[in-house]
Amino acid sequence: xxxxxxxxxxxxxxxxxxxxxxxxxxxxxxxxxxxxxxxxxxxxxxxxxxxxxxxxxxxxxxxxxxxxxxxxxxxxxxxxxxxxxxxxxxxxxxxxxxxxxxxxxxxxxxxxxxxxxxxxxxxxxxxxxxxxxxxxxxxxxxxxxxxxxxxxxxxxxxxxxxxxxxxxxxxxxxxxxxxxxxxxxxxxxxxxxxxxxxx
Amino acid sequence: xxxxxxxxxxxxxxxxxxxxxxxxxxxxxxxxxxxxxxxxxxxxxxxxxxxxxxxxxxxxxxxxxxxxxxxxxxxxxxxxxxxxxxxxxxxxxxxxxxxxxxxxxxxxxxxxxxxxxxxxxxxxxxxxxxxxxxxxxxxxxxxxxxxxxxxxxxxxxxxxxxxxxxxxxxxxxxxxxxxxxxxxxxxxxxxxxxxxxxx
Numbered sequence: 001x002x003x004x005x006x007x008x009x010x011x012x013x014x015x016x017x018x019x020x021x022x023x024x025x026x027x028x029x030x031x032x033x034x035x036x037x038x039x040x041x042x043x044x045x046x047x048x049x050x051x052x053x054x055x056x057x058x059x060x061x062x063x064x065x066x067x068x069x070x071x072x073x074x075x076x077x078x079x080x081x082x083x084x085x086x087x088x089x090x091x092x093x094x095x096x097x098x099x100x101x102x103x104x105x106x107x108x109x110x111x112x113x114x115x116x117x118x119x120x121x122x123x124x125x126x127x128x129x130x131x132x133x134x135x136x137x138x139x140x141x142x143x144x145x146x147x148x149x150x151x152x153x154x155x156x157x158x159x160x161x162x163x164x165x166x167x168x169x170x171x172x173x174x175x176x177x178x179x180x181x182x183x184x185x186x187x188x189x190x191x192x193x194x195x196x197x198x199x
Numbered sequence: 200x201x202x203x204x205x206x207x208x209x210x211x212x213x214x215x216x217x218x219x220x221x222x223x224x225x226x227x228x229x230x231x232x233x234x235x236x237x238x239x240x241x242x243x244x245x246x247x248x249x250x251x252x253x254x255x256x257x258x259x260x261x262x263x264x265x266x267x268x269x270x271x272x273x274x275x276x277x278x279x280x281x282x283x284x285x286x287x288x289x290x291x292x293x294x295x296x297x298x299x300x301x302x303x304x305x306x307x308x309x310x311x312x313x314x315x316x317x318x319x320x321x322x323x324x325x326x327x328x329x330x331x332x333x334x335x336x337x338x339x340x341x342x343x344x345x346x347x348x349x350x351x352x353x354x355x356x357x358x359x360x361x362x363x364x365x366x367x368x369x370x371x372x373x374x375x376x377x378x379x380x381x382x383x384x385x386x387x388x389x390x391x392x393x394x395x396x397x398x
Contacts, residue, residue: 003290
């Protein structure tokens with residue numbers, strides 16, 4: 001049993017977070033109990049503000065409290081290159097690399113007829129509308145390198161290439177730091193197929 | 200960069216939690232963004248309530264919003280057995296086992312002259328006061344099985360045994376599910392030393 005019912009409640013709420021089990025939840029709760037009051041309340045406020053203020057950017061479909069979002073409205077970003085991803089979390093992953101200076105388009109998923117995800121369930125119409133401005137010259141398809149993501153990339157490339165756009169797909173191959181010996185067959189085959197001349 | 204400054208703020212606050220790095224913080228923030236509003240706000244409220252309402256139990260020194268705490272004031276718990284631990288988190292660990300029905304006393308640390316923790320820095324005076332009631336017959340020393348914890352247990356056993364109390368120490372030995380082959384020398388020596396006749 002718990003010495004405090006509020007502590008117990010906090011542990012129960014923390015346990016609902018992804019990959020947080022009983023022990024981690026208790027450890028996090030203890031940390032918050034011992035932390036300076038201001039620090040813990042800043043976290044509580046940050047959660048509340050995100051839920052009360054953050055919506056979706058009408059252009060890219062990413063989370064944002066303003067429309068268009070900070071990335072879509074940033075004049076420093078290259079408006080000619082659009083990177084199409086499945087989910088908002090993919091934008092975070094790509095932004096971590098600091099290697100992309102264009103803008104994004106979040107589809108909200110990938111095509112998977114078996115799971116009932118069809119083209120009309122994805123933000124493909126908004127994508128076509130964005131392309132009508134004529135500002136975008138290259139569309140990078142950065143959907144996941146799995147069955148649904150590949151199918152989505154293929155579908156989009158067939159849809160967009162006739163418009164006269166440059167449509168590219170992120171490279172699939174052996175990940176940096178890995179051993180060829182342990183690479184799976186499909187990845188190795190892709191790595192060979194996608195080989196490039198050394199500059 | 201982030202599409203939302205509130206999302207960025209939330210990630211920054213989540214990163215301050217123990218064993219939460221950049222990636223985990225982003226994953227947690229995304230989860231909270233997508234979660235039902237009520238669920239996320241329940242977490243925010245649970246954090247706020249814990250910081251605003253939870254103090255310390257005057258008897259055992261554990262976190263509590265009432266004094267005495269839920270464990271100290273539970274008539275179902277055995278008032279004759281007192282388990283002495285270093286930290287409140289140890290109470291949670293022992294309660295998980297559901298094998299102890301007595302009460303606790305939180306010292307708030309362990310003796311470590313090198314780190315500047317002396318007997319007067321721990322809740323030893325409150326412990327002696329609790330023992331004066333005569334209700335407690337056994338004190339279980341459940342400090343950690345490391346140098347500071349062992350020193351604290353030794354110090355307390357020398358202090359409490361003359362009072363005429365039964366003073367016990369939790370068993371130290373090979374952990375369940377482990378291999379003898381990989382056990383360290385000190386643990387194995389303890390396991391031999393603490394052997395018992397099979398009932």
